Amino acid sequence: MIITSVLSPSLIKEDNTGLDNLFFWERGRNSDLGVQAVDTSGNLIGNFLKLDRKNQANAGYSIDTLEISNAQQVGSWGVSLKELGVTSLAGIRLTANGSYNGPDFKVAARQSVPEPATILGLGVVAGLGLLRRRRCN
Template sequence: MKSQLFASFATALALTGVFVSSAEAAGFKFTTNYTAELTGANQSKGNIWLNSVEFDGQTFSDFSIAKDVKIVSNDLWTHGNTGGASADKGDKATVGLRQEKLTEAGAVTALGNLNLNSIIDTEDKGSFVMDVMLDKAADNLFIWERGFNSRMDVQALDAQGKLIGNLINLDSSQWFSAGYSIDTLEIKGSQEVASLGLSLRDFGLSANDSIFGYRVISKGAAYNGPDWKIVGTASVPEPTAVIGLGLVAGSLVASGRRQKSK
C-alpha cells in the first residue's frame, strides 16, 4: 500500500506537470453484480446490465458514466482489421453500437451506459489515446476487459480535463474474473471478461481529490488491443449500508451514555 507521504509527493508532482508511472502493482478486486437480459447460449450476446459492485465489504450502485469523449489520436480504419479503437456491442444487444470508424459521439454512446456488453474494441495492433469525462466526480474507477489478454494505460483527469496523478500501466492477464463472458459483433464466440478497480490512492492522489475523467492509451501490437468498459463511483455505499453504520454508531453512543450514568 502507498503511504500518505508518497501520495502527497505524487500529488505535488502532478501539480507541477510531472507524471510518474506506478512503481508497484495497482488496483483492487471487486465483485460485479449484473443482470443478463438473455439466458442460455444467448446470455453473452445480449444486454448485461451493471447493477452494483462490491468491495471492502460495501455495495455501490451510484455510478459515473461517460458524458464526453475526446479522441486525442486513433489509428485510421480503412477496412477489415485495420485501425485502433472502435465501438462494439453484443450480437443481440439493443444498447450500444458497432462503429468501426469511431467518432467521439460514437464513443459516448458505447461508454455512456451501464450495459457491460457495450464496449470499446481495439484491433490487436491498434493504437489510440482517448480522454473520457464522467457525468459526475468519482473516487474509484472500475475497469472490465474482454479476453484477459491485453494491456492498457490509464490516468485520471481533473475537472478541466487535465492529467493528474500517476499513469498506471495495466496488464489484464493479472486481473480478476468478472464472473461473466460476452460475445460481440467483432468476434466469433464468447470471451471471459477480466476486471480491476483503481482508487485515488492507486493514482497517487489524496482523499481530497476527485476523478472527473480518465485517459486510456493503447500502444500497438505490444498492447494486444484492449477491449474495455470503465465506469466510476464515489465512495458512498448504498443507503442500507449507511443506515447499518448509523445504527452501529448509535448503539455505541447509547452504550457509552448508559455506562456514564451508572
C-alpha cells in the same frame, strides 16, 4: 489510441469507505490499458497506471460476439484514487498502443451518494417550507 473523458457534472472524490474506485472490464482478458486521472481543466494529474492483462481478475462471465467464433471470458480491474495518486478527479485518460493488443473495455466509477433517509429528510424540509410560504401568502 488515446481517449480522454471528463466526467460531468461532479468530481469523483476520495471517501472514507475505501470504495472510491474506477472499475474496468476487458473482453478476452488479453489486453492492457493505460489510465491516468484528469482534473477539471483537462490536465493530467497523479500516476499513470498500466493495467496489465496478467493482473486481471476473472469477472465470472463471458461475452460472445459475431466477430469471433466463440465466447470470450471477461476480466476486470479495480483502481482506487489512492493508486492513481489523487484525492479527486474530473475525468480519466485511457491509452493503448500497439503492444496493448487493442483492449475491448468498459469502465464505471463508484461515487458516494446521499443516503435515502437524507434525501427524504431534505424533501420533507423543502415541502414544509413550501407549505409555510403558501400559508403566508
